[in-house]
Amino acid sequence: MGKTISEKILSNKSGIDARAGDIVISAVDLVFVQDTTGPLTIRQFKSGKKQTLASSARTALFIDHASPSPSRQLSNDHIFIREFAAETGCLLFDAGCGVCHQIVAEKLARPGDVIVGADSHTVTAGAMGAFATGMGSSDVAVAMSLGKTWFRVPETIRIEVTGKFSKGVGAKDLILYLIGLIGADGATYKALEFTGNAVDSMPMWQRLTISNMAIEAGAKVGLFPSDHITREYLKKLGRGNGYKSIFTDPDAIFERTINVEADKLEPMVARPHTVDNTTIAKSLGDIKVDQVFIGTCTNGRLEDMAEASSILKNKKIHADVRLIVCPASRKIYSESINAGYLQNIVEAGGIILPPGCAGCLGLHQGVLGDKEVCLSTANRNFKGRMGNPEGLIYLASTATAATSALTGRITDPREVL
Amino acid sequence: MGATILKGRVFKFGDDISTDLIIAGKYAHLRSNLPELAKHAMEDANPDFIKLVKPGDFIVAGSNFGLGSSREHAPLVIKMAGVSAILAKSFARIFFRNAINQGMPALICPTDKIADGDNLEISLDEGIIRNITRNESYSFTRIPAAMLSILNEGGLIPYINKHGDLKL
Numbered sequence: 064m065g066k067t068i069s070e071k072i073l074s075n076k077s078g079i080d081a082r083a084g085d086i087v088i089s090a091v092d093l094v095f096v097q098d099t100t101g102p103l104t105i106r107q108f109k110s111g112k113k114q115t116l117a118s119s120a121r122t123a124l125f126i127d128h129a130s131p132s133p134s135r136q137l138s139n140d141h142i143f144i145r146e147f148a149a150e151t152g153c154l155l156f157d158a159g160c161g162v163c164h165q166i167v168a169e170k171l172a173r174p175g176d177v178i179v180g181a182d183s184h185t186v187t188a189g190a191m192g193a194f195a196t197g198m199g200s201s202d203v204a205v206a207m208s209l210g211k212t213w214f215r216v217p218e219t220i221r222i223e224v225t226g227k228f229s230k231g232v233g234a235k236d237l238i239l240y241l242i243g244l245i246g247a248d249g250a251t252y253k254a255l256e257f258t259g260n261a262v263d264s265m266p267m268w269q270r271l272t273i274s275n276m277a278i279e280a281g282a283k284v285g286l287f288p289s290d291h292i293t294r295e296y297l298k299k300l301g302r303g304n305g306y307k308s309i310f311t312d313p314d315a316i317f318e319r320t321i322n323v324e325a326d327k328l329e330p331m332v333a334r335p336h337t338v339d340n341t342t343i344a345k346s347l348g349d350i351k352v353d354q355v356f357i358g359t360c361t362n363g364r365l366e367d368m369a370e371a372s373s374i375l376k377n378k379k380i381h382a383d384v385r386l387i388v389c390p391a392s393r394k395i396y397s398e399s400i401n402a403g404y405l406q407n408i409v410e411a412g413g414i415i416l417p418p419g420c421a422g423c424l425g426l427h428q429g430v431l432g433d434k435e436v437c438l439s440t441a442n443r444n445f446k447g448r449m450g451n452p453e454g455l456i457y458l459a460s461t462a463t464a465a466t467s468a469l470t471g472r473i474t475d476p477r478e479v480l
Numbered sequence: 481m482g483a484t485i486l487k488g489r490v491f492k493f494g495d496d497i498s499t500d501l502i503i504a505g506k507y508a509h510l511r512s513n514l515p516e517l518a519k520h521a522m523e524d525a526n527p528d529f530i531k532l533v534k535p536g537d538f539i540v541a542g543s544n545f546g547l548g549s550s551r552e553h554a555p556l557v558i559k560m561a562g563v564s565a566i567l568a569k570s571f572a573r574i575f576f577r578n579a580i581n582q583g584m585p586a587l588i589c590p591t592d593k594i595a596d597g598d599n600l601e602i603s604l605d606e607g608i609i610r611n612i613t614r615n616e617s618y619s620f621t622r623i624p625a626a627m628l629s630i631l632n633e634g635g636l637i638p639y640i641n642k643h644g645d646l647k648l
Contacts, residue, residue: 086626088646100551112641129508143512183550185572199552199578201636205646213626213648214600247496248544276531279545283573310509337496423550424505445498450506460646469615 065312067219068286068409069254070308072194074175083218083316092176092193094206095123097163098130100181100199101422102140105147107204115151115209122153123171125163130419133427161392161418164188164360167195168271168392173297173305174289179206184442186277186358190270191296192289192309197278217254218318220245221311224261224327231477234269235298235362235440235460237274237323239331241342242323253318256311267296268364271350275361276442279338314384330475332438333458336446344463345475353435354385355459355468358418359415360422362440363391365398367461372404374465375411375478381471387429389416413468425450438467485603486564487587488536492596494523499524499549499575503557511553518560528596534564538602540594542568546575555579555586567591568610568618580627583635589620597618 068075072080075085096104101124108114124144132138132236134431137367141158148155156166163180164187172178174192180186181203193429198212205211222241227236255277257270270287277285283423287293288308297306330344357371361457368390380386390396396418399405405415422429423441430435430452439449459467462476469479483562501524503517510517522529523538539545539558545568546554555578558566579586587602589609594600597603598613611619623631626648633639 086624086648088648099505099511102512103552103556107637110641111635111646134509140509140512181550181552183548185550188521197550197574199550199555199574199581201552201581202577205636205640209640209646211646215624215626215647247547248570248572251544251570279570281544424508425500426505426508430506443498443500445500445549447500447504447506448498449506452504452524 065314067254067282067315067317068256068288068309068311069219070193071178072175073214075175075292079393085216085218086213087216088211088213089177090211091179091206093121093123093178094180094203095125095163095167095179096129096203097125098137098140098144099128099142099210101129103405104181104200105143106201107200108207108275111204111208113208115377116153118153120209122140123156124148124153125156125166126158127162128420128424129426130158130380131417135142150417159393160415161477162360163276163422165363165391169300169392174293174307176308177313179203179212182277183278186282186285187360188277189274189277189285190287191268191293192287194284196283197352215250215252219254220250221320222255222319222323223256224257224323224325224360226324227260227327227343228325231462231480232328232330233460233462234272236290236328236331238273239333239341239458240328241323242276242280242339243331244282247279247282247337247339251279251284253267254284255280255285257287258311265292267292268366271364272361279442308388330460330463330477331445332463332473335444335455335457338458339445344459344473345462347473350436350473351471352438352467352473354387354431354437355427355430355464356393356437356439356441357422357464358389361409361442362461363389363395365395367440368395368399368404369402370461371465372407374462375413375469376407378411378469380468383471384468384470387415387416388413389421390418422449422450436471437462441462472478485601485641486536488538488599489534490538490540490594490596490598491526491529491533491601492594493539493541496547497525497552498539502554503545503551508643513590514560515558517553518557521561530561533561533563536564537562538567538600540567540591542591543570543571545571549574550574552578552582555582555584559584574636578632580631581636583631585637586633587620589618
């Protein structure tokens with residue numbers, strides 16, 4: 064009997080013939096924390112009897128959520144994190160490096176790895192065929208110390224995507240559509256596996272956007288096969304030797320299959336205050352926006368910067384809109400400068416932030432005022448998410464966000480493209 | 481947990497209570513000062529919660545409680561507020577695991593008949609929730625054995641310190 068990608072990876076890492084529903088103890092290949100979960104994780108680690116890392120080379124600390132720090136307390140948390148890195152010799156990615164999930168994709172994740180991070184969007188690395196999932200501080204502290212964790216092997220929902228995205232439509236619209244379809248708890252405890260002819264040719268930056276939001280349907284992991292796209296992505300990053308192919312078996316057992324026709328998708332928007340509260344952009348009516356935010360681990364990649372740049376080039380954003388753009392990593396930031404993308408965005412009226420999580424979680428760099436509307440390319444629109452429970456957050460693609468910055472209202476990008 | 485009977489009053493919440501509603505990201509600067517952080521527990525869902533909650537009380541919610549972030553501070557501030565168990569129709573995966581890892585019972589049960597202010601008595605061993613106010617009883621879904629062994633030790637770190645390893 065064949066296996067899903069989850070069953071294959073967890074069998075390999077636990078040393079048993081793992082099937083959906085089994086409880087396994089799995090080796091962990093990479094463990095990481097960020098600056099808002101790291102201090103508690105380090106304290107949990109230090110309250111354990113064994114206070115050495117299983118692998119300092121495969122333990123990473125990221126300063127990205129409050130970067131650079133907006134407050135004395137967070138600056139002190141950063142000191143605490145840096146001291147732990149110095150004590151243990153583990154990897155440290157300090158302020159300015161970028162969002163943990165983007166750095167993990169660029170530098171650390173390998174197909175077939177088991178990755179646990181003290182951040183729910185750890186699922187992002189599923190795009191590269193890694194069993195990557197978010198956990199809390201206690202679990203991550205134990206994984207740091209023992210180099211292993213326990214899992215219930217998830218059942219898998221297969222998402223079969225066929226056809227081609229039409230102009231103005233892309234990965235973000237697909238994942239918003241899917242979350243709207245199955246709900247914010249539609250995949251709780253489950254794995255999502257993406258397959259189909261649209262996936263075969265889907266570039267890594269789109270796969271990363273989709274896997275990133277698997278958690279917004281409750282999923283444990285959002286997996287893509289490790290294929291020629293993964294191989295080329297790793298090769299381009301100078302990490303080609305980390306590649307191995309991973310495909311689901313043809314006779315693997317799926318809990319169910321959901322078919323999505325890419326051609327039929329339209330630009331999607333998630334309305335406040337849940338990610339599954341979706342609709343098609345053109346049906347929204349007249350929603351004026353105060354702030355447009357393009358960035359984050361969902362849509363802060365080079366291709367997002369390119370898309371925003373091409374829409375905004377030689378134009379001016381609407382007078383009532385603040386446009387905040389944040390490349391997800393130093394590499395993306397640098398490449399966006401070289402390509403002229405940031406210049407186009409700045410000349411259109413945009414504000415460029417240093418690589419990091421920026422305003423996504425409401426700490427700084429774009430906190431909303433009362434009743435203000437933000438159209439964001441991030442992954443969450445929960446009440447209070449951007450620092451104010453009276454703020455209203457809509458989620459959409461980079462194309463929809465950049466277009467809306469020009470018009471001042473949430474706009475289907477096909478009106479302009 | 482021995483023959484523990486949990487007793488307290490209900491604070492009722494709806495569906496999809498996110499970790500941002502439980503403890504907002506904007507308070508991340510207080511995460512190394514847990515007593516201060518805990519003063520903001522459930523703030524954006526019920527601003528009066530922290531003023532009214534008493535040791536032993538229960539949080540009772542609808543479906544998908546704790547969706548969103550992996551912040552373990554979410555069950556931690558609920559525990560620090562004195563809550564003795566969280567009851568919901570369903571939990572988000574990471575929150576459920578975090579609650580057990582903090583030694584906080586997270587019980588899956590039907591919650592529609594339980595109202596704000598009801599008095600409950602919960603026997604974790606018997607798997608019974610008694611609604612004293614309404615003279616009703618409900619059962620909850622058994623906590624998986626692997627997680628029960630962690631809960632019974634008071635959380636994951638105490639479990640590992642006692643057993644030295646994961647032995648599920």
